Amino acid sequence: MTKPSLAPPSGSRDFLPQEALFRERVFATVKSVFTAHGYAPFETPAFERLETLSGKYGEEGEKLIFKILKRGEKAATGEADLALRYDLTVPAMRLYAHRRNDLPRVVRRYQIGPVWRADRPGRGRFREFYQCDVDVFGSASPLADVDVLLALSRVLEVLGLKGFTIRLNSRQALRGLMSACGVPPVKHQAALIALDKYDKIGVDGVSAELRASDLPQRATKSLLNDLKSNNPEAALRARIESDDEGKAGLLAADNIASRVAPLLQGGMIRVDPILARGLDYYTGPIFEFIADDGADSIAGGGRYDDLASLFMKESVPVCGGSLGIERIIMLLQDQVGFEPAVGAVCYVTVWDEVDQGDALQLVAALRAEGVSAEVDLAGGKLSRQLKVADERGCRVVIVQGPDEKAAGEVTIKEMESGNQRRATKANAPSVVKELIK
Amino acid sequence: MTKPSLAPPSGSRDFLPQEALFRERVFATVKSVFTAHGYAPFETPAFERLETLSGKYGEEGEKLIFKILKRGEKAATGEADLALRYDLTVPAMRLYAHRRNDLPRVVRRYQIGPVWRADRPGRGRFREFYQCDVDVFGSASPLADVDVLLALSRVLEVLGLKGFTIRLNSRQALRGLMSACGVPPVKHQAALIALDKYDKIGVDGVSAELRASDLPQRATKSLLNDLKSNNPEAALRARIESDDEGKAGLLAADNIASRVAPLLQGGMIRVDPILARGLDYYTGPIFEFIADDGADSIAGGGRYDDLASLFMKESVPVCGGSLGIERIIMLLQDQVGFEPAVGAVCYVTVWDEVDQGDALQLVAALRAEGVSAEVDLAGGKLSRQLKVADERGCRVVIVQGPDEKAAGEVTIKEMESGNQRRATKANAPSVVKELIK
Numbered sequence: 001m002t003k004p005s006l007a008p009p010s011g012s013r014d015f016l017p018q019e020a021l022f023r024e025r026v027f028a029t030v031k032s033v034f035t036a037h038g039y040a041p042f043e044t045p046a047f048e049r050l051e052t053l054s055g056k057y058g059e060e061g062e063k064l065i066f067k068i069l070k071r072g073e074k075a076a077t078g079e080a081d082l083a084l085r086y087d088l089t090v091p092a093m094r095l096y097a098h099r100r101n102d103l104p105r106v107v108r109r110y111q112i113g114p115v116w117r118a119d120r121p122g123r124g125r126f127r128e129f130y131q132c133d134v135d136v137f138g139s140a141s142p143l144a145d146v147d148v149l150l151a152l153s154r155v156l157e158v159l160g161l162k163g164f165t166i167r168l169n170s171r172q173a174l175r176g177l178m179s180a181c182g183v184p185p186v187k188h189q190a191a192l193i194a195l196d197k198y199d200k201i202g203v204d205g206v207s208a209e210l211r212a213s214d215l216p217q218r219a220t221k222s223l224l225n226d227l228k229s230n231n232p233e234a235a236l237r238a239r240i241e242s243d244d245e246g247k248a249g250l251l252a253a254d255n256i257a258s259r260v261a262p263l264l265q266g267g268m269i270r271v272d273p274i275l276a277r278g279l280d281y282y283t284g285p286i287f288e289f290i291a292d293d294g295a296d297s298i299a300g301g302g303r304y305d306d307l308a309s310l311f312m313k314e315s316v317p318v319c320g321g322s323l324g325i326e327r328i329i330m331l332l333q334d335q336v337g338f339e340p341a342v343g344a345v346c347y348v349t350v351w352d353e354v355d356q357g358d359a360l361q362l363v364a365a366l367r368a369e370g371v372s373a374e375v376d377l378a379g380g381k382l383s384r385q386l387k388v389a390d391e392r393g394c395r396v397v398i399v400q401g402p403d404e405k406a407a408g409e410v411t412i413k414e415m416e417s418g419n420q421r422r423a424t425k426a427n428a429p430s431v432v433k434e435l436i437k
Numbered sequence: 438m439t440k441p442s443l444a445p446p447s448g449s450r451d452f453l454p455q456e457a458l459f460r461e462r463v464f465a466t467v468k469s470v471f472t473a474h475g476y477a478p479f480e481t482p483a484f485e486r487l488e489t490l491s492g493k494y495g496e497e498g499e500k501l502i503f504k505i506l507k508r509g510e511k512a513a514t515g516e517a518d519l520a521l522r523y524d525l526t527v528p529a530m531r532l533y534a535h536r537r538n539d540l541p542r543v544v545r546r547y548q549i550g551p552v553w554r555a556d557r558p559g560r561g562r563f564r565e566f567y568q569c570d571v572d573v574f575g576s577a578s579p580l581a582d583v584d585v586l587l588a589l590s591r592v593l594e595v596l597g598l599k600g601f602t603i604r605l606n607s608r609q610a611l612r613g614l615m616s617a618c619g620v621p622p623v624k625h626q627a628a629l630i631a632l633d634k635y636d637k638i639g640v641d642g643v644s645a646e647l648r649a650s651d652l653p654q655r656a657t658k659s660l661l662n663d664l665k666s667n668n669p670e671a672a673l674r675a676r677i678e679s680d681d682e683g684k685a686g687l688l689a690a691d692n693i694a695s696r697v698a699p700l701l702q703g704g705m706i707r708v709d710p711i712l713a714r715g716l717d718y719y720t721g722p723i724f725e726f727i728a729d730d731g732a733d734s735i736a737g738g739g740r741y742d743d744l745a746s747l748f749m750k751e752s753v754p755v756c757g758g759s760l761g762i763e764r765i766i767m768l769l770q771d772q773v774g775f776e777p778a779v780g781a782v783c784y785v786t787v788w789d790e791v792d793q794g795d796a797l798q799l800v801a802a803l804r805a806e807g808v809s810a811e812v813d814l815a816g817g818k819l820s821r822q823l824k825v826a827d828e829r830g831c832r833v834v835i836v837q838g839p840d841e842k843a844a845g846e847v848t849i850k851e852m853e854s855g856n857q858r859r860a861t862k863a864n865a866p867s868v869v870k871e872l873i874k
Contacts, residue, residue, distance in 0.1 A: 006535035006748060008482050009519055014532045016539060017477030017546075024468075024478060031461075036804050038781030038811025038829075040454030041461060045445050045565050046483060046521070046551060047503075066484075069504040069517050071555040078515015080506050082446055084483075095451045098443035102453060104828035106815045108780075109454070114483060118508040128482050139814035143793055147814060150797075154804075259794060263801050311443060343545075344475030356580055357696060360587075364700050367473050367591075374475025377576035377584060378543045391541035392475075 011119070011127025017342035023130075026329055027112055030132050030155050037151040039110040039134050044091035046114070047082040056090050056310070058280075064117040066127075084116035088133045089307070089320070096137050097311035107137040108147070112325075124327060135320030142252060145285045145303060146259045148321045149269070152289065152299050155323060157266035159332060163292035164267040166260070169275040170253045170285045171302075176246015177273065180239045181222040187215050195223065196276035199295075203227045236273040256285055281307050287321065291331055298324045298331070343392025344374040346432050349385045349399050362398065362410070362428065369429040371436065390415060396432050400425075448556070448564025454779035460567075463766055464549055467569050467592050471547040474588040476571050479546045481528035483553075484519040493527050493747070495717070501554040503564075521553035525570045526744070526757070533574050534748035544574040545584070549762075561764060572757030579689060582722045582740060583696045585758045586706070589726065589736050592760060594703035596769060600729035601704040603697070606712040607690045607722045608739075613683015614710065617676045618659040624652050632660065633713035636732075640664045673710045690722055718744050724758065728768055735761045735768070780829025781809040783869050786822045786836050799835065799847070799865065806866040808873065827852060833869050837862075 008014045015023060031041075053065055067080035085091050088111045096107065112132045119125055134151050136144040149166060156164055178188050194209035201209075206227060210220045226235035240246035253271045260269050267289075277286045277300060284303030291298045301321025308316035346366050350359045359375050366373035378388040382399065389397045399411045410428050413420045414435060423431045445451045452460060468478075490502055504517035522528050525548045533544065549569045556562055571588050573581040586603060593601055611629055620628050631646035638646075643664060647657045663672040677683035690708045697706050704726075714723045714737060721740030728735045738758025745753035783803050787796045796812050803810035815825040819836065826834045836848045847865050850857045851872060860868045 005486065006531055008532075009484060009486055012482035012484065013480075014482070014536070015478070015480035016532075016536060017479070020478040020480045023480070036781070036809040038809060040779040041452070041457040042454065043450075043452035043457045043460070045449035045451070046553070047446060047449065047565075049442065049446055063509070066508070066519075067506040067512070068521075069506050069515075071503070072500070075504070076515075078506075078513075082503075084505075094443055095445075095453075099451070099453060104780075104825060106825055106829075108811065108814075116483070128484075136814060139816070141814050141816050143787070143797075143812060144814045146793075146797065147812065259797060262794075263797060342477040343541075344473070350580070357699075360580075360583065360696060360700060372473040372475065374545065375580060375584065377545075377573060377578050377581045379576070379578050388541060388543055392543075 009127075011121035011125075013126065013128070021342070022333065023329060026159065026325070026332065027130075027132075029158055030112060030323065030325070031110070033155045033158050034110040034134060034151060037108070037134075037147070037154065039108040039151060042092050042095055042109045042111050043113075044085070044088070044095055044111070046116075047084055048091055048094070050080055050083045052094055053083050053086055053090060057086055061086065061117075064119055066116045066118055086117055087115050088113065088131050088322075089135070092133070092135060093307055093318075094311055096316070097308065100312070103137075105138050108134070109137065110134045124330060126326065129326045132323040132325045133320060134322075135318055137316060137318050139319075140305070140317035142256050142285075143259070144317075145256050145319050148301060148319055149256070149260050149287065150263055152301075152321050152323060153260070153264055153267055156289070156298070156328070157264075159328065160336070161266070161291065161293075161298075161328065161331060162335060164298065165290045165292060166267060166269040166287055167272040167275045167290060168253050168257055168269060168285065168287045169272055170249035171282055172245050172249025172284070173240050173253060173273055174249070174276060176240045176243035176249055177236065180243040180246060181219040183215055183219045187213065187219075191215055191219070191223070192274075192276035195274040198227065198274055233273065240273055253285055277302065284319070293335070294331065296324070296327050296331070298328050300324070343389070343394045344372040345394065345436055346371050346373040346396045346398065347385075347389035347392070347394035348373060348375050349382060349389075349397060350376045350379070351382075351399075351401055351405075355400060355405075358400065358425075362400075362425065365429045366432060369433050371429065371433055395436055398428060398432070446564075448558035448562075450563065450565070458779070459770065460766060463596065463762070463769065464567075464569075466595055467549060467760065467762070468547070470592045470595055471571060471588060474545070474571075474584070474591065476545040476547040476588060479529050479532055479548050480550075481522070481525070481532055481548070483551070484521055485528055485531070487517055487520045489531055490520050490523055490527060494523055498523065498554075501556055503553045503555055523554055524552050525550065525568050525759070526572070529570070529572060530744055530755075531748055533753070534745065537749070540574075542575050545571070546574065547571045561767060563763065566763045569760040569762045570757060572755055574753055574755050576756075577742070577754035579693050579722075580696070581754075582693050582756050585738060585756055586693070586697050586724065587700055589738075589758050589760060590697070590701055590704055593726070593735070593765070594701075596765065597773070598703070598728065598730075598735075598765065598768060599772060601735065602727045602729060603704060603706040603724055604709040604712045604727060605690050605694055605706060605722065605724045606709055607686035608719055609682050609686025609721070610677050610690060610710055611686070611713060613677045613680035613686055614673065617680045617683060618656045619653055620656045621653070624650065624656075628652060628656070628660070629713040632711040635664065635711055670710065677710055693722055714739065721756070730772070731768065733761070733764050733768070735765050737761070780826070780831045781811040782831065782873055783808050783810040783833045783835065784822075784826035784829070784831035785810060785812050786819060786826075786834060787813045787816070788819075788836075788838055788842075792837060792842075795837065795862075799837075799862065802866045803869060806870050808866065808870055832873055835865060835869070 066084040068082040070081050114128050183191050190213035194206050198206050229235040257269050281304045282302040283305045286302030289299035303319035305317045348359050348363050363373045363375045376385045397413045409422045503521040505519040507518050551565050615625050627650035631643050635643050666672040694706045718741045719739040720742045723739030726736035740756035742754045785796050785800050800810045800812045813822045834850045846859045
């Protein structure tokens with residue numbers, strides 16, 4: 001029998017300390033920004049009842065759900081009753097519907113955690129990946145949309161991501177555009193998906209896609225005329241404003257943009273009348289964040305006032321957004337690189353067995369001063385212990401050999417410079433604290 | 438068709454903000470202590486290949502593994518290829534074996550995360566629950582066992598848990614006891630499980646269990662004699678020391694205890710020669726933490742130098758321990774209670790639509806001062822907005838009505854006392870910052 005593979009299952013990842021610490025730091029930053037904006041955490045289980053997830057993600061999404069086999073005697077049926085969550089939105093909606101009597105009328109919620117999709121793995125596409133969501137339940141005010149946009153923007157600014165653009169639009173504006181051009185409702189989806197690719201495939205690409213999707217000739221012509229004009233945005237806006245619903249939708253987007261723009265510190269916002277976004281459940285404003293560096297979509301969201309009705313009788317106004325945190329982490333790693341240290345700041349060597357107690361006391365004294373410290377566990381000669389301290393990225397090493405011992409002192413060595421100094425045992429913690437400041 | 442149940446699946450839990458924040462704070466404390474002790478995070482996926490987990494947890498454990506159905510066309514076979522992790526130890530061992538060339542020779546690792554077991558749910562027993570593990574890979578030194586005990590102890594001390602006792606023993610001492618009493622190897626497990634219950638069921642209970650497990654008469658008699666003597670511990674120690682392996686095992690435990698004892702600040706440690714612990718994979722020192730308040734086991738672990746051989750050719754010395762963090766959280770909730778606030782510290786009301794921009798500017802200025810702040814999203818009259826601020830546990834509310842506006846000021850209201858004061862808009866952030874100090 002061959003030993004089982006030691007790699008993590010396809011599409012999932014292990015993280016060794018360096019990368020795990022980097023990710024942890026990113027998640028901690030996200031949390032602190034969300035908290036500073038008045039968002040509070042929801043936590044839901046990794047799995048849901050299968051029927052909670054079924055019928056929420058379209059035909060393609062449905063195939064990607066990881067299903068969990070029944071237990072005990074029922075395992076033999078090969079049937080599933082549970083499934084790993086596919087996103088954080090549907091479970092949060094279930095939780096909100098379940099516990100709404102325990103919640104204030106306006107809920108700002110965040111959640112950071114893994115979701116699972118049985119997608120074909122590829123660069124930047126995983127079967128287990130993290131999402132970072134914020135949502136506002138119970139407010140129909142455009143200030144709620146503004147609130148979500150500001151919280152997401154602030155995360156990117158605090159993380160130090162170099163520049164981003166928020167594209168903002170609304171479903172009403174898109175419907176207005178479609179009616180103004182005479183696209184019949186059954187063709188809206190196809191036409192919008194084609195338009196949404198304009199930034200990537202240009203007017204010729206969009207033209208090919210529109211022709212392939214068999215729209216009325218007038219519709220295709222109108223759309224392409226606008227895109228080919230000197231100022232496509234102005235042309236599209238004029239056309240949308242010729243429709244009442246479209247005009248109202250644009251106004252709503254403009255209003256939100258005007259509130260957000262003056263408060264951005266690391267990005268900009270623009271109303272983009274052809275931004276469509278895939279998911280059908282949006283009902284109002286929709287948005288997408290694009291990193292200036294790489295043109296990647298790094299966040300997205302919008303208002304979805306109808307999703308609640310799948311779980312409860314009342315309809316509840318909800319808007320929210322999700323950071324593409326795996327992509328953001330990749331961009332940050334490219335921009336700022338990893339930081340190496342995985343060990344404690346200060347490494348206390350052990351001369352011989354007799355000195356173990358002394359070494360442990362010193363470690364405790366260092367920690368009491370707020371210095372992270374560890375005692376050598378590798379054993380052997382001093383040179384070996386120093387090598388381990390170096391491998392672990394410790395900045396300072398403390399040695400107490402016979403010389404030092406006779407003088408009641410220790411030697412404090414800075415690993416990077418190689419500088420050494422003596423200090424009394426009692427003073428060593430404050431000397432180290434000073435050195436690493 | 439009935440709507441699906443809104444409750445989380447059996448044995449799993451949702452957490453609303455209050456409880457989620459409480460748990461987050463506990464996990465953050467655990468992390469900070471582990472980090473201060475030189476431990477660094479490993480992260481592994483929620484699921485593993487089924488064969489990675491199979492054969493690791495005994496017959497009973499095996500039944501509790503959540504299995505994941507194959508995807509796509511293979512779903513119809515009803516077969517599973519993946520499984521949710523059952524603990525954090527086996528995945529960490531797999532990861533260590535997989536990546537040991539990228540790791541220093543001594544690895545202090547921690548991991549905090551959920552595991553899943555299809556156990557019958559009950560009070561304090563869940564199907565999804567968190568574990569907090571520390572392990573030292575690659576050191577056979579007793580200082581590594583000391584290191585693990587100190588890291589776990591320090592977490593309990595920093596969390597403010599009121600008192601605990603570490604029971605320490607070793608597999609060698611237990612084997613010594615068994616041979617000194619003439620218990621044949623096939624009966625070791627049964628005899629040790631009976632002895633391990635001494636604290637709970639007393640000498641009569643142990644007596645009944647020993648008799649039921651059909652030991653040689655001499656063995657039962659020796660063990661009961663020791664337990665019934667004036668000083669059972671001394672009697673057991675004397676018997677163990679009559680066996681060479683037993684004597685060495687006790688000496689090792691005594692040595693560890695003597696290193697740990699002087700460094701404890703909130704608990705005590707004692708060598709307990711009948712502590713057995715269930716899992717078979719331990720090979721050296723073993724331990725268990727008992728909360729003085731409630732006699733619950735709140736942590737446990739030991740040395741398991743043979744587990745590595747299931748994943749790699751070399752044997753690797755490893756010791757580690759796991760906090761019973763769900764039980765610890767329950768004890769802390771009983772002792773210290775919940776803290777309520779889920780909203781931001783400062784709530785900025787909105788008088789009317791014209792004031793939205795002003796309100797958003799003020800919120801941004803508050804955050805720039807480090808004050809968590811949120812803008813009203815509920816709308817409506819001031820009284821309604823104040824009610825929402827109250828529901829959300831906000832400490833300070835800012836109002837800018839027509840009077841204030843005319844004077845270029847705002848009113849700052851402290852919710853608990855009801856005290857109000859005026860401040861200029863520019864000064865408001867620093868006034869609030871001062872108030873909440």
